[in-house]
Amino acid sequence: MTIAENILVLKKQLPEKVRLVAVSKTKPVSALMEAYQVGQRMFGENKALEMVSKQAVMPEDVEWHFIGHLQTNKVKVIAPFVACIHSVDSLRLLCEIDKEARKCGRNISCLLQFYIASEETKFGLDLDEAMELLGSEIFSALQNITITGVMGMATFTDDMDQVRNEFRSLRIIFNRLKTAFFQDQPTFREISMGMSDDFQVAVEEGSTMVRIGSTIFGARILQKSMSS
Numbered sequence: 001m002t003i004a005e006n007i008l009v010l011k012k013q014l015p016e017k018v019r020l021v022a023v024s025k026t027k028p029v030s031a032l033m034e035a036y037q038v039g040q041r042m043f044g045e046n047k048a049l050e051m052v053s054k055q056a057v058m059p060e061d062v063e064w065h066f067i068g069h070l071q072t073n074k075v076k077v078i079a080p081f082v083a084c085i086h087s088v089d090s091l092r093l094l095c096e097i098d099k100e101a102r103k104c105g106r107n108i109s110c111l112l113q114f115y116i117a118s119e120e121t122k123f124g125l126d127l128d129e130a131m132e133l134l135g136s137e138i139f140s141a142l143q144n145i146t147i148t149g150v151m152g153m154a155t156f157t158d159d160m161d162q163v164r165n166e167f168r169s170l171r172i173i174f175n176r177l178k179t180a181f182f183q184d185q186p187t188f189r190e191i192s193m194g195m196s197d198d199f200q201v202a203v204e205e206g207s208t209m210v211r212i213g214s215t216i217f218g219a220r221i222l223q224k225s226m227s228s
C-alpha cells in the first residue's frame with residue numbers, strides 16, 4: 001500500500017475525536033508530502049535539527065509535534081514554530097521552553113511525559129514528580145507554555161494485557177492531575193498514547209492522540225540513539 005492509502009485506512013480505524021500524529025522521523029520530505037496530500041497536517045519528529053530542516057521546506061500549515069527526548073540547548077531551534085512538545089520531563093526543560101517561547105512571542109503547548117513502562121530506557125516523570133513540578137512557584141510563574149496533557153509509551157512487548165494496564169495507568173495519572181491542578185482548564189485535555197503496534201488498545205483506554213510512524217511510512221532504518 002502507498003503512504004496515502006495507509007493514512008486513509010488508519011483514519012477509518014480511529015474514532016473521529018482521536019487525532020493522528022504521523023511520525024515521520026528518518027523519512028524524506030517526499031514521504032511527508034504524500035501524507036500531506038491526503039490531508040495529514042500533524043507530523044511528529046524526534047530530532048530537533050531534522051524537524052527544523054523539514055519545517056523549512058514543508059507547507060506552512062503543518063502542525064509540528066516534537067516527540068523525542070529534547071535537550072535544553074536544542075529548544076531554541078524549534079521554539080519559533082513547534083506546535084506541541086510531547087516529551088517534557090523536567091521543570092528545567094519547561095523553563096527553557098518558556099524562555100524561548102517568550103523570545104518568539106509565542107505560547108507553546110507541552111505534554112508531561114510519564115514513565116509507565118517496565119523498561120529502563122524510557123524517559124519520563126512519575127506522579128509524585130509531576131505533582132511537585134505543577135505545585136511549584138517556579139512553574140506557576142511561567143507564562144509562555146501551556147500544559148495541555150500527558151504522554152507515555154508502553155513497554156515493547158506482545159503482552160497486550162500489560163500494555164493495556166500501562167495505558168490505563170496514564171489515564172489515571174491524567175485524571176488525578178486534572179482534578180488537582182486543571183479542574184477549570186479545558187486546555188488540559190490530551191492523552192498522547194498509542195503507536196503502530198498498540199494504538200488500538202490505547203484508543204480503548206482513552207487516547208486522544210496517537211503517534212504512528214511505521215504503519216504509515218514503512219519500517220525505519222534503526223536509529224542509533226534516542227537523543228536529539
Ligand SMILES: *Cc1c(COP(=O)(O)O)cnc(C)c1O
Pocket residue numbers: 023025046067068153194195196197211212213214215
Ligand atoms: C518512533 C516513535 C513513535 C512511532 O512509532 P511506530 O512504532 O513507528 O508507530 C511514537 N512515539 C514516539 C515517542 C516515537 O519515538
